[in-house]
Every structure is written in C-alpha cells, then in structure tokens.
Amino acid sequence: xxxxxxxxxxxxxxxxxxxxxxxxxxxxxxxxxxxxxxxxxxxxxxxxxxxxxxxxxxxxxxxxxxxxxxxxxxxxxxxxxxxxxxxxxxxxxxxxxxxxxxxxxxxxxxxxxxxxxxxxxxxxxxxxxxxxxxxxxxxxxxxxxxxxxxxxxxxxxxxxxxxxxxxxxxxxxxxxxxxxxxxxxxxxxxxxxxxxxxxxxxxxxxxxxxxxxxxxxxxxxxxxxxxxxxxxxxxxxxxxxxxxxxxxxxxxxxxxxxxxxxxxxxxxxxxxxxxxxxxxxxxxxxxxxxxxxxxxxxxxxxxxxxxxxxxxxxxxxxxxxxxxxxxxxxxxxxxxxxxxxxxxxxx
Ligand code: 5AD
Ligand code: SF4
Ligand code: FES
Numbered sequence: 001x002x003x004x005x006x007x008x009x010x011x012x013x014x015x016x017x018x019x020x021x022x023x024x025x026x027x028x029x030x031x032x033x034x035x036x037x038x039x040x041x042x043x044x045x046x047x048x049x050x051x052x053x054x055x056x057x058x059x060x061x062x063x064x065x066x067x068x069x070x071x072x073x074x075x076x077x078x079x080x081x082x083x084x085x086x087x088x089x090x091x092x093x094x095x096x097x098x099x100x101x102x103x104x105x106x107x108x109x110x111x112x113x114x115x116x117x118x119x120x121x122x123x124x125x126x127x128x129x130x131x132x133x134x135x136x137x138x139x140x141x142x143x144x145x146x147x148x149x150x151x152x153x154x155x156x157x158x159x160x161x162x163x164x165x166x167x168x169x170x171x172x173x174x175x176x177x178x179x180x181x182x183x184x185x186x187x188x189x190x191x192x193x194x195x196x197x198x199x200x201x202x203x204x205x206x207x208x209x210x211x212x213x214x215x216x217x218x219x220x221x222x223x224x225x226x227x228x229x230x231x232x233x234x235x236x237x238x239x240x241x242x243x244x245x246x247x248x249x250x251x252x253x254x255x256x257x258x259x260x261x262x263x264x265x266x267x268x269x270x271x272x273x274x275x276x277x278x279x280x281x282x283x284x285x286x287x288x289x290x291x292x293x294x295x296x297x298x299x300x301x302x303x304x305x306x307x308x309x310x311x312x313x314x315x316x317x318x319x320x321x322x323x324x325x326x327x328x329x330x331x332x333x334x335x336x337x338x339x340x341x342x343x344x345x346x347x
Contacts, residue, residue: 002030009260010037014220020213020257027253035252038259038288045264046290048334051341052325053135053268054100054296054318056091057305058083062108064139065174066162068204070235070306071108077237081301082112085121092125095296096132098322099338104158104293106137115145119152126153133340135197140181143188150192157189158197160228163204163211164218171206186222195343197226197266202254203246204232212254220261225343226291227258227265230272233308248277252287259288264344266291275312281325285332292329292336294321 005023009015015023023030059082062071070078083091092103103125107113122134135156136149146157161182163169169179189196200215201207219227231246251273259267268291269284277283281292295302295313302314313321329336 002026003033006030006034006037006260009257010041013261013263015216017210017213017217020216021210023257024209024212024250024253027250031249031253031256034256034260035287038256039286041259041263042288042290045344049290049337049341050285050329050334051102051266051291052100052322052336052338053102053104053291053293053341054092054095054098055104055106055293056083056088056095057106057295057297057301058088058091059107059110059113060301060305061110061112062139063111064109064177066177067172067174067239068201068232068235068308070238070308072238075237078306079304081304082110083298083301085117085124087298088121089124089128091296091298092129092132095318096129098318100296101129101131101338101340102133102135102156103296104135104137106158109139115148119148122149122152122154131340133342140185143184146185146188146192146194150194154194156195156197156226158199158226158228159185159189160197160199160201161186161218162200163207164200164214165211168204168206168211172204186224190222195225196222197228198222198224199226199228199230201232201246201272202229202251203244205240205243207232212250215254216257216261219258223262225266226268227262228268228270229254229258230270231276233272233276233310235306235308245276248273248280248283251276251280252283255284255287255289264346266341266343268293271295271312272308275308275310282328282332285329285334290334291341292325294318294325 137158273280
C-alpha cells in the first residue's frame, strides 16, 4: 500500500500533503523501497556520479541570532575569524589543484565584507578558473547586492529557508528575522538567474511530521536546482542546547522523497548527516543524494566554524578528506567526479 504511494510519487513527481504525511509516518516499512526508486531515478539523470563542491568558510562572524546556530551573534564563547579576499582566492587555487570545479563561498552574515570585496573574490576566482562554478552562501542580502554578485560571475546561491511553516520559523529565529524576507531573497535569486539551493533542518525543535510533509510541497512549488537538508544537532552554547538531535534515519528517508519529488535536483549528503552518523554520508548517497561538500577552509580556522557540536572533518586537510571520501563513496558503487556538475534539466 505504501509502495503504491512511492510509485505514484515517482510517476507524478508530487503527492498531496496527507499522502506525504502517511509516508513519513510509515517510513520504516517503505524506506528501502523509496531508496531503491530514488537511486534508480538519480541514475537516469546522473548515472553513478557524485559531485564534489569545495566549501570555503570565510567568516564565522554573524549579525544574526538564530536560536539553533553556534555562530549566532550572542555566542561569546566562540573565537571569531575572517579570511581576506586573498585568502579566499588562495583556497580556491588549492581546491582547483585538488580537482574541485565548484567553490562554495560560505559565511555568516558579516557586514565587514562589502559588495566590492565579495565581487572581487568572485570575479578573481572566475578569471583564474573559467571552467569552475562559484556558489555563494552569504545569507540574506539586498536585491541590488545579489545583482552585483551575479554580474561579478557568481553562478549559484544557497539559502536554506529553514522551515516552510511561518509559525515554526518564528520559533527558530528571533523577532528581527522574517520569513517573508527569506522568500523575497529566494525569489530574487531565481529571478536573477542563479541556480538556487534551499533547504531545512530535519528534527529541528518544534518541527512536526506535518511540517515535514509541508516541506516537500514547498520544495516542489519553488522547484530549486539544489536542496540541502541535514539533521538538527544541538550546540552547547545556544538557546537550543537541551533539544534532541534530528536522526539520520528520517533525514535519509526525506532525501529519497526529495529525489522522487524533484528527479534531477542536486542533493548533498551533508556534513551534519555525517556528524550524526559515522556512515551518514554514505547512507545519504544510497538514499538518492548525489553531492558532497568537503571543506577547503584552512585547517587553522575549521574548528571555529562550529554550527553544531562535534562537527566532523575539522582536523583534516582538504587533501585528506578527498582521499577519505573517494574510499567511502567507492563502497556505495558510486564514483566521485571532478566536473562542474551543473543542474540537468528534466526531460
Ligand atoms: N544543526 C544542524 N544544522 C544547523 N545549521 C545551523 N545550525 C545548525 C545546527 N545546530 C544549518 C542551518 C543553516 C546552515 C548554515 O547550517 O540550516 O542554514
Ligand atoms: Fe548566522 Fe546562518 Fe548561523 Fe543564523 S544559521 S546565526 S544566519 S550563520
Ligand atoms: Fe573529512 Fe573523512 S571526509 S576526514
């Protein structure tokens, strides 16, 4: 009976809210079938290739105070750092020689970096490596800023919506942050021609199974090129320190449902998934994900980019992670490739 729902999801690319909810509630009995169909669908578009994106975490300053995040402004226990524009470009150069063809420039919302500085980093990387994609992940900005960064050569932008339920959004964020502005940003990015990534945490405080069903409809409706999801993991110096972590099981099941909902989406098996479960990233790939985002940041700053407790890969060099990931992924029957890995349109 639940298999028939998975079949219909594969056929139509969508279900009704109650049907998604039914699947989520009965996930244990269909998880294997869902994963099998999700992998088959991924194969149709991407074969057995897994794309890698080099993550450059260039600042851990943030003007926001999200209740769940270790980089929040009021976390005074965190030692802060900023990379210079030259450092960012150096990271990309190192990444290029390791085989990366996408660089993700990610940071907290840090007004220290002007549009000019960020545009300089983007245009320099694009000039030095014309065969690469530059992805930005800089949070909420003005329409004009997004326009200038696009003009400087940025190709993609990641901005998780965090939750599709505006009431839930209020419980995860202080009053200064607004769901409507998130949506404005996501719509701007789409209109400007970025390949856009959205996403949410699985098992964040106050999230219900119905909220998760709503996430799948929201994602279908926005139709992004990328969707990043990972389990919520509590951080000891945040207001959410006492909340339970999200689970790898629910995260991987949702990865399968997302793959079936948006067949050609670029779907990372995230670091948070690898943190909550030592084999989390492999399980994510086996559930339908096709992207990994290892860290390219200098080892000296990695431990300071602590969004949540016990984050993995904070002591390793980028080169070590690549070797590690290649071994891990080979065991799933997939293969890491080093091309730009653009979104493939549905046929
Ligand atoms: N657990 C898991 N993911 C988190 N993020 C922030 N804090 C946490 C946490 N405690 C995610 C958010 C955000 C991205 C930068 O990291 O979804 O968009
Ligand atoms: Fe800042 Fe992003 Fe963390 Fe919120 S989730 S505090 S915006 S880095
Ligand atoms: Fe970083 Fe395994 S991927 S150490």
